[in-house]
Amino acid sequence: MSDMTCSIAGVHFKNPIVMASGTFGFGREYGSLYDINRLGGICGKGLTLNPKEGNSGFRVYETPSGMLNSVGLENPGVTAFLREECEYWAGLNLARIANLGGNTLEDYVEGARLIEEDALLRKTSGKQAVDMIELNISCPNVKAGGLAYGIKTEIAREVVRKIRQATTLPLMIKLSPNAEDIVQMALMCQEEGADAVSLVNTFSAMKIDIHKRRSVFDNLYAGLSGPAIKPIALRMVHQVSKAVTIPVVGMGGIQSAEDILEYIMAGAAVVQVGTHNFVNLRAGADLIDELQILMEREKIESLDEIRGIV
Amino acid sequence: MAEVIANVEVAPNIFRLKAAGAFSGRMGQFYMVRAWDRYPLLSRPLSIFDLNESGIEFLYQVTGEGTRLLSALRPGDELQLEGPFGNGFPEVQAGARIALVGGGIGIAPLHYALRNYRGSDVYLGFSQNPYLTENFEAATTGKVLVNVGGIVLEQVDFHAYDTIISCGPEPMLKAVQRKKLETKSEADVYVSLENRMACGIGACLVCSVKCLDKRRKACADGPVFLAEEVVFE
Ligand SMILES: Cc1cc2nc3c(=O)[nH]c(=O)nc-3n(C[C@H](O)[C@H](O)[C@H](O)COP(=O)(O)OP(=O)(O)OC[C@H]3O[C@@H](n4cnc5c(N)ncnc54)[C@H](O)[C@@H]3O)c2cc1C
Ligand SMILES: Cc1cc2nc3c(=O)[nH]c(=O)nc-3n(C[C@H](O)[C@H](O)[C@H](O)COP(=O)(O)O)c2cc1C
Ligand code: FES
Numbered sequence: 001m002s003d004m005t006c007s008i009a010g011v012h013f014k015n016p017i018v019m020a021s022g023t024f025g026f027g028r029e030y031g032s033l034y035d036i037n038r039l040g041g042i043c044g045k046g047l048t049l050n051p052k053e054g055n056s057g058f059r060v061y062e063t064p065s066g067m068l069n070s071v072g073l074e075n076p077g078v079t080a081f082l083r084e085e086c087e088y089w090a091g092l093n094l095a096r097i098a099n100l101g102g103n104t105l106e107d108y109v110e111g112a113r114l115i116e117e118d119a120l121l122r123k124t125s126g127k128q129a130v131d132m133i134e135l136n137i138s139c140p141n142v143k144a145g146g147l148a149y150g151i152k153t154e155i156a157r158e159v160v161r162k163i164r165q166a167t168t169l170p171l172m173i174k175l176s177p178n179a180e181d182i183v184q185m186a187l188m189c190q191e192e193g194a195d196a197v198s199l200v201n202t203f204s205a206m207k208i209d210i211h212k213r214r215s216v217f218d219n220l221y222a223g224l225s226g227p228a229i230k231p232i233a234l235r236m237v238h239q240v241s242k243a244v245t246i247p248v249v250g251m252g253g254i255q256s257a258e259d260i261l262e263y264i265m266a267g268a269a270v271v272q273v274g275t276h277n278f279v280n281l282r283a284g285a286d287l288i289d290e291l292q293i294l295m296e297r298e299k300i301e302s303l304d305e306i307r308g309i310v
Numbered sequence: 311m312a313e314v315i316a317n318v319e320v321a322p323n324i325f326r327l328k329a330a331g332a333f334s335g336r337m338g339q340f341y342m343v344r345a346w347d348r349y350p351l352l353s354r355p356l357s358i359f360d361l362n363e364s365g366i367e368f369l370y371q372v373t374g375e376g377t378r379l380l381s382a383l384r385p386g387d388e389l390q391l392e393g394p395f396g397n398g399f400p401e402v403q404a405g406a407r408i409a410l411v412g413g414g415i416g417i418a419p420l421h422y423a424l425r426n427y428r429g430s431d432v433y434l435g436f437s438q439n440p441y442l443t444e445n446f447e448a449a450t451t452g453k454v455l456v457n458v459g460g461i462v463l464e465q466v467d468f469h470a471y472d473t474i475i476s477c478g479p480e481p482m483l484k485a486v487q488r489k490k491l492e493t494k495s496e497a498d499v500y501v502s503l504e505n506r507m508a509c510g511i512g513a514c515l516v517c518s519v520k521c522l523d524k525r526r527k528a529c530a531d532g533p534v535f536l537a538e539e540v541v542f543e
Contacts (some may be wrong), residue, residue: 025513029530033511045515053525056543060506060516062350074515088538098392226351255348278508279351281342281392 002295003302004288006040006065006270009170010197011095011131013040013270014057016260016303017287020274021038021046021099021134021174022071023134026085030277034285040270041095044085047209049107051077061207066228066253067275068205070217076128078111082118086129090122096129097172100163101136102120107134108159112166133169135160135194136175136178138201143189150176150201153184156235160192172196177229177236178204186240186248198272199240200233221222224276227253234266241308243268255279257290260296267308314345314387315365317380317543321441323339323372324415325381325390331479335394336474337423338502338534342392342508343368346379353392354380355529357419357477365392369442371415380494395510399423399475406472408452409433411462411486413478417442418501420477421473431455431471434506435462435478461485468495475534477502487537499537503528530540 004015019030021043027036036042054074074224089096089163099117110224112124115130122128137159138150149156158174174190175182177200186197204212207216215221234250241248254260255276263271270296276283300306312329313534320326335341335358342353352353354376360367370473372381380382383389397418402408408430410420417434424430429454434443440456445537455465468474474497476486483501490499505528513528519528520541 023509023514029509029511029513052519053520054515056520058506059518060352060508062352064350065349067351069514069516070519071507071515074518077471227348275351279348280513281509281511 002292002300004291004295004302008172008269009132011170013095014038014041015288015291016264016268016270016279017251017284018095018097018270018272018292019284021136023274023277024082024264026088028088030281030284032305036284038094038288041097043097043099043134043272046073046099047075047078047081048073048102049111049301051075055217055219058216061216061239063228064206064226066224066226068207068217068224069202070219070222072219078114082114085119086122089129090127090265093156096130096132097134097138098130099134099136099174105159105162109162109166112163116167116169118180123174130169132172132195132236133163133167134172134174134198135163136174136201137171138174138178151179153181153188156185157188157192160189160194164193170195170196174201175199176201176239177233177238177252183239183243186215186244190244190246193239194246195299196247196249196269197240197242197244200229200236200252201271203229203232214293218310225252227255229253230259234262236250237268238266238310248264257287257294260287260291261294261300262304266308312365312389312391314383314389315385317383317385320369321439322542324369325372326369326442327383327491328365329389329391330365330368331389332363333394335359335361335366336374336398337426338393338399338419339367339396340419341366342507343380344376344384344390345387346484350376351406352376352508353390353510355504355510358394358422359418360422367422369415369421388431392510395529397531399502400498401535402427402473407470409466409474411435411466411474411478413462413476413482416476416478416482416502417446418477420475421445423448423475430520433457433462433466435460435482436473450484463489468493468499472498473497475502476500476537480504483537484542487540487542490537497511498520500534501537501540503533503535503540505533
């Protein structure tokens, strides 16, 4: 059996397959379809300090080999997450990553502080529920904050620094492909003490209804994900992993075990799978099996052997 | 994976598809259907048109790429089905007076509902050629009213029923909501929504429905909602 394990900032991953934020709920729905404990990890739906309604109008539109989403970070808020989902998470045996978004610096910091407080409490009672925070500075679907933080390195620096101070949990920063300079952004995260970076979030994109002569989305732009973005995301993961020394988590358009190996060869520590969860509701389980078979066929004994080889 | 046993065009661009296998599902529930590998990415939600020991049936209208691919299926081809999903139509008390109101392809889930609501009155609205009306006539002991080119809702007396269930294009569902409020009918009035979906199981929130109290998921909390609950955006 090839070795698929990996670790990031002391957090163990049974295999490199982690479910991406916003495509996996908090795990329960898929948990009724297959044993999600087989996964390397999950990232929960993006949280903001206060509950968020998300965007009105159409929220999804398909493109050739991709999809546009305009969910706009609809979520129950950090407090409701801690109250309603953490018991379930505490019972899971995989890396559990809370994805934190926000509009203002204060909201980001308070959200991180609440998660930290809960984590410390749970640690003492032996019922840990969150192993890592993924800080989303990159959602293209929220107006204030969101993308603004994700584009400018020096604006993002303040958020990363403050969150680093607010939590002792392993911290991963999720980068936007819309960043002015994604390598600079990643280097900044490393300087500010982030344990890892993950990339990429969705690409800011658009669809126009020519009959109505308007964007199909109330929010004008939406986020593009799926196989359409894979070649660009892969290039970004490659660039970033050559520049930083902290682990890089790669994602964008992964649909197969071959795609996963490409990301690992580009330098990714582990990968995240998003849109493909909609194409195949059992994608997690299937990818684990396929990767095991592919690694054996390619005579790859462990992922370390090929990581960053390109 | 299910095997297609029939896929027949019953009216221009309207197909009735049957797949073999042991499927489950209550009236008003739907399946996420695909007959292609990876593209288009998303599966298509289709309501249960009929279901028995020999298989499951769908009635669909060709409107775009996915349904076009479905329409090319031949007996022996494979169909991927995930489900059943959604809450389905409500259980009603024995003897309740029920009206089923369908607009266009929105008639699909109402057919299966007649297995439970044997004595319902059925109102079917079509913009052009009506189809399968004889199947509805055979499935109910109540009356079947067919309206072509008009507004079927005008024929429904909201005071004559205890439960009214509607499925059709959004303008029709809005009108159902309006009529429920304007007539101050005491009937329980339901609308079955057709929001765009990605996962179908409640994980992605792209199907979110604004309701009076909060947002709900069309796929997991619906697609059937009390008419007055929904805030049409
Ligand atoms: C719960 C539910 C039950 C449904 N039951 C039926 C049924 O029994 N028979 C039937 O003909 N249709 C039904 N629909 C609508 C059907 O899903 C769409 O017509 C179909 O998805 C269109 O796909 P397409 O690829 O042909 O169109 P395209 O326009 O190429 O599709 C592009 C995208 O838009 C989505 N989409 C387009 N139109 C609709 C729509 N009206 N509703 C939801 N999503 C849409 C597609 O799923 C796809 O993601 C139902 C929809 C829902 C939500
Ligand atoms: C419907 C949807 C919702 C998403 N919500 C979030 C979110 O809340 N937080 C976040 O960091 N990323 C979110 N994303 C981005 C994904 O986590 C991922 O970065 C992106 O989809 C690229 O990967 P993919 O091509 O495998 O889908 C969302 C993506 C989709 C499709
Ligand atoms: S379609 Fe994903 S939550 Fe409803």
